[in-house]
Amino acid sequence: xxxxxxxxxxxxxxxxxxxxxxxxxxxxxxxxxxxxxxxxxxxxxxxxxxxxxxxxxxxxxxxxxxxxxxxxxxxxxxxxxxxxxxxxxxxxxxxxxxxxxxxxxxxxxxxxxxxxxxxxxxxxxxxxxxxxxxxxxxxxxxxxxxxxxxxxxxxxxxxxxxxxxxxxxxxxxxxxxxxxxxxxxxxxxxxxxxxxxxxxxxxxxxxxxxxxxxxxxxxxxxxxxxxxxxxxxxxxxxxxxxxxxxxxxxxxxxxxxxxxxxxxxxxxxxxxxxxxxxxxxxxxxxxxxx
Amino acid sequence: xxxxxxxxxxxxxxxxxxxxxxxxxxxxxxxxxxxxxxxxxxxxxxxxxxxxxxxxxxxxxxxxxxxxxxxxxxxxxxxxxxxxxxxxxxxxxxxxxxxxxxxxxxxxxxxxxxxxxxxxxxxxxxxxxxxxxxxxxxxxxxxxxxxxxxxxxxxxxxxxxxxxxxxxxxxxxxxxxxxxxxxxxxxxxxxxxxxxxxxxxxxxxxxxxxxxxxxxxxxxxxxxxxxxxxxxxxxxxxxxxxxxxxxxxxxxxxxxxxxxxxxxxxxxxxxxx
Numbered sequence: 398x399x400x401x402x403x404x405x406x407x408x409x410x411x412x413x414x415x416x417x418x419x420x421x422x423x424x425x426x427x428x429x430x431x432x433x434x435x436x437x438x439x440x441x442x443x444x445x446x447x448x449x450x451x452x453x454x455x456x457x458x459x460x461x462x463x464x465x466x467x468x469x470x471x472x473x474x475x476x477x478x479x480x481x482x483x484x485x486x487x488x489x490x491x492x493x494x495x496x497x498x499x500x501x502x503x504x505x506x507x508x509x510x511x512x513x514x515x516x517x518x519x520x521x522x523x524x525x526x527x528x529x530x531x532x533x534x535x536x537x538x539x540x541x542x543x544x545x546x547x548x549x550x551x552x553x554x555x556x557x558x559x560x561x562x563x564x565x566x567x568x569x570x571x572x573x574x575x576x577x578x579x580x581x582x583x584x585x586x587x588x589x590x591x592x593x594x595x596x597x598x599x600x601x602x603x604x605x606x607x608x609x610x611x612x613x614x615x616x617x618x619x620x621x622x623x624x625x626x627x628x629x630x631x632x633x634x635x636x637x638x639x640x641x642x643x644x645x646x647x648x649x650x651x652x653x654x655x656x657x658x659x660x661x662x663x664x665x666x667x668x669x670x671x672x673x674x675x676x677x678x679x680x681x682x683x684x685x686x687x
Numbered sequence: 688x689x690x691x692x693x694x695x696x697x698x699x700x701x702x703x704x705x706x707x708x709x710x711x712x713x714x715x716x717x718x719x720x721x722x723x724x725x726x727x728x729x730x731x732x733x734x735x736x737x738x739x740x741x742x743x744x745x746x747x748x749x750x751x752x753x754x755x756x757x758x759x760x761x762x763x764x765x766x767x768x769x770x771x772x773x774x775x776x777x778x779x780x781x782x783x784x785x786x787x788x789x790x791x792x793x794x795x796x797x798x799x800x801x802x803x804x805x806x807x808x809x810x811x812x813x814x815x816x817x818x819x820x821x822x823x824x825x826x827x828x829x830x831x832x833x834x835x836x837x838x839x840x841x842x843x844x845x846x847x848x849x850x851x852x853x854x855x856x857x858x859x860x861x862x863x864x865x866x867x868x869x870x871x872x873x874x875x876x877x878x879x880x881x882x883x884x885x886x887x888x889x890x891x892x893x894x895x896x897x898x899x900x901x902x903x904x905x906x907x908x909x910x911x912x913x914x915x916x917x918x919x920x921x922x923x924x925x926x927x928x929x930x931x932x933x934x935x936x937x938x939x940x941x942x943x944x945x946x947x948x949x950x951x952x953x954x955x956x957x958x959x960x
Contacts (some may be wrong), residue, residue: 406787412777413776413777413792415773416833416834416839419833420795420834422833423833427807427811427814428810480728486701489696490703494730496697499700504709504946507943511939512914512939513893516936517911518918519712519930522719522928531711533731534733570813603880619804621896625899660808664803
C-alpha cells in the first residue's frame, strides 16, 4: 500500500514527466552540448575532433566576430530608442481614445504578428534598386541595401517598422493605467496637457520604459530572419548581426565549434542583460487593457 | 490654446499617417501578387492590375507551396497541441500538488527561460543529426512539443487562483486528477488557454531558423523556408515572390482579424511572443 505522500509524488512526477523530458533534452542538454562543442572541431560531415581552447582563441581574436558584435550593438542602439520613441508617440495618440482608435491600434500590431521572414522579403522588393516600389515611385535608383552606410540604418528601420505597434501597446496600457484623478488634480492646478504629459505621464511610465527597453534589447540581439532575407549580412559585413553570423559560421562555413563559441558569447551577454533586468524589475508588471 | 476640435483633427491626421505607413507595404505587395509579370515589368507599383490575375498563385502551387502550406499547418497544429497539453499537466502539478522537489524543479524551469533559441540551434542540430532525424517531421516538432516553461509559468499562476472549493467538490464526487483537470481546471482557465494558443500558433507559424537548418529539399519545407528559397532563386520575379509572402502572411492576418481584441490583450498580458 502506498501512503498518500508517495502517491502525491508519483502523481506530481507523472504529470511533470513530459515537460521535464522536454526541458532536459531540448533546453538543458543543448546548453551542455554547446559548451562541449566549443572545444571540438566539426564540419557537419567528417569526424569530431578535440581542439581544446583553439575555437575560443580564434573567435575572440577574429576581427569579423568583433565586427559582428559591434554591428549588433549599433543595431540595438538604433532600434531600441527609435521604437520606444515612435511607440510612445503612437500610444499618446491612441490614449485619447477618440472614436475609431481600436481600428488603428489593431492595424499597428499587424506587422509584428506577421512572419519576420516574409516581412523582410516584402521589404526587399519595396527597397529593390531597379524594380522596387520606392525606386520606381521616386524615379531613381537607390541602393538601400547594398550601400555600406545605408544598409544598417535601413535594416534597423524595417525592424522598427515591425515592432512599433507592439511597443505602443505597452505604453498605451501604461498610460491608461494612470489614475485619471492625478490628471484632474493637475488640471485644477493649471497644468496644460503638455506639462501633464512631461510631469505626470512620463514619470509614471517608468516601469513600462524599463520593460520595453530590456525586452527590446534581448530581442534585437537575436534578430536573424530580417537580415537573412534583406542583406545576408552584407555589404562587407555591415549588417552581419550576431545571430546571423552564428548561423553563417555553423551552416555556411561549416565551423560548428566556432559557431558554438559565438553562441556562448551571445548567451553570456543575454544572461547579463536578464540579470540586470531582475535586479531592477523584481516583480513582473502586468497591465489590464480593456 | 488649441481648440479640442483642432487637436482631435491633428491626432486623427497622425493616426492616419501611421496607419498608411503600416498598411501600404502590405497593400502594394498584395497588388503586385495579382499582377502579371508582363504588366509588372512595364507599369508602376501603384498601377492597378488590369486584369487581376491569379497566375502567380498557380505558379506557387507548381513550386510546391501547397505542400509547404500543409507542412506548416501540421507543424503548427501539432506543436500547439503538444505544448498546451504538456504545459497544462506540468502547471497543474506545480500549482496544485505537494511533493518533494517541486519548488526546486519549478525554479529550474524558470531558469531555462534565459536560454535563447539562437544559442541552442547549433547543439540541437548536432543532437538531431546524431539521432538520424535530420530532414524529418519529427525534427521540426520534437524540440517544442513537450511544453514551454513560459506557458507553464503563466498557467501555474492562473491555476493557483482557482478556488479550492471548486476542486475539492469534484474530488468528493470521486473524480480522479485527469477528470479534475479536464472538467474543472480547463473550463475555468479559458482566457489564459486562448492566449497561449494564439501566441503559440503565431510563433510556430512564423518560425524560420530551426526549419531552415534542420530540413532540406521540398519534403518537409515550411512556408517561411519556401518563401526565402523562392526569393533567392527568382530574385527578379517579384510578382511571384510577393504571392509567396502573401501566402505566408494572410492566414495570420485573418486569425488576427477574428481574434483581434483577444490577441491585443494577450500580448500585453504575456509580454512575449
